[in-house]
Amino acid sequence: MSTENNNKELYNNSIKILSDLISFKTISGEDNNSLINYCDDILKKLGATSFKTFDDEKKRVNLFATLKAKKPNGKIPIILSGHTDVVPVSKGWSTDPFKATIKDDKLYGRGSCDMKGFIACTLAFAPIFAKSNLDRDINFSFTFDEETACIGAPLLIKELKERGFKKGICIVGEPTNMKIIDAHKGAYEYTTYFEGLAGHSSQPHKGVSAVEYAARYVNKLIELREKLKNRVPKNSIFNPPYSTLSVGGIFGGIAHNVISDKCHVKWETRPVVKDDAVYLNTELDKYVNEILLPEMKKVYPDSKISKEIIGEIIGFDRDEKSEACEFVSSITGDNSREVVSFGTEAGLFQEIGISTAVCGPGSIEQAHKIDEFIKLEEIKKCLNFLNGVKDKSIQN
Secondary structure: OOHHHHHHHHHHHHHHHHHHHHHOOOEOOOOOHHHHHHHHHHHHOOOOEEEEEEOOOOOOEEEEEEEOOOOOOOOOOEEEEEEOOEOOOOOOOOOOOOOOEEEOOEEEOOOOOOOHHHHHHHHHHHHHHHHOOEOOOEEEEEEOOOOOOOOOHHHHHHHHHHOOOOOOEEEEOOOOOOOOEEEEOOEEEEEEEEEOEOEEOOOHHHOEOHHHHHHHHHHHHHHHHHHHHOOOOOOOOOOOOOOEEEEEEEEEOOOOOEEOOEEEEEEEEEOOOHHHHHHHHHHHHHHHHHHHHHHHHHHOOOOEEEEEEEEEEOOEOOOOOOHHHHHHHHHHOOOOOEEEOOOOOHHHHHHOOOEEEEOOOOOHHHOOOOOOEEEHHHHHHHHHHHHHHHHOOEOO
16 A cells, blocks of 8 residues: 555544544543543554553543553653543534534544544554554553643552653643643642621621632732732743732622621632742631631631642643653754643653653644634644654664
């Protein structure tokens, strides 16, 4: 079969797999076992070994599969990493969001861009890896609930550490138009809960308004947000250059004339450096324990303030001598490196010593939107890139 026919078959297979992946409704927080089993079956038929890690309910699962080197010669392994969850679907789609639709050289569907397009390419290319005379392991890492503060990946990373997996090159295939991303801020999400004492609004001194104390907490968040701007590190590579803080919502109260006994605040911070997150949480805990809570307990001793960690995605730090970035550059021929504001799982791999780069098909501009799509040319670019990975992973 000619090279042209081989390329056409590879491309068609990637579109078929992507269509299958989109049909799995793997919204964050929901069961993704069917999709993971689909991926695992493809890889196992090619001779891959694999393991899974689960959440407590075994409803959500990570997969790590390996095509072993046939003639290992000391080259460090490659990890092709992607998350299997997608964000929820809002009204307004012009097509079925869970059915792949091709129109005007674009493939529409929830997750087509973020980031089932990359996963489909890796699975379509897996048979070529399996047939090749690999001199290093090729690994496939597929996780759950990345979109909700990277809940799944830490379970996988913990298992990798326990298995002694501490060196390699990881390519996280988030949509970057196949450009290299070598740094991003952290993303820390919290919900703070306030429990006071309900009562009639005509006697505010006899109640403890959870809403009012939550409002004071929000004011403290805004005050600290300004202080974060003064902690901007020298030569920061980000825009804005300082750590940011955002209040996502305040929820509480049942009526105009009722003192609210419950309220909660959703907020997040995106630290440039981890110390900013430590500083922020330390200041908030001090404010709660030394000022707010004592005032509440004077009126109602059972008052409570508690903070729930939704997720703490560590930042991805620039490494001027990144083996992963150099590896990707040697294939794409593009030596440029960029930073982004969105979070990924890259920092988690980096933290255990695995050199990491973010590079994948599609544009983040299409992610999370109505009528999400990936351009078909991006699929082809990714397949060409994987061919380069193969060429650098076989014995010459």
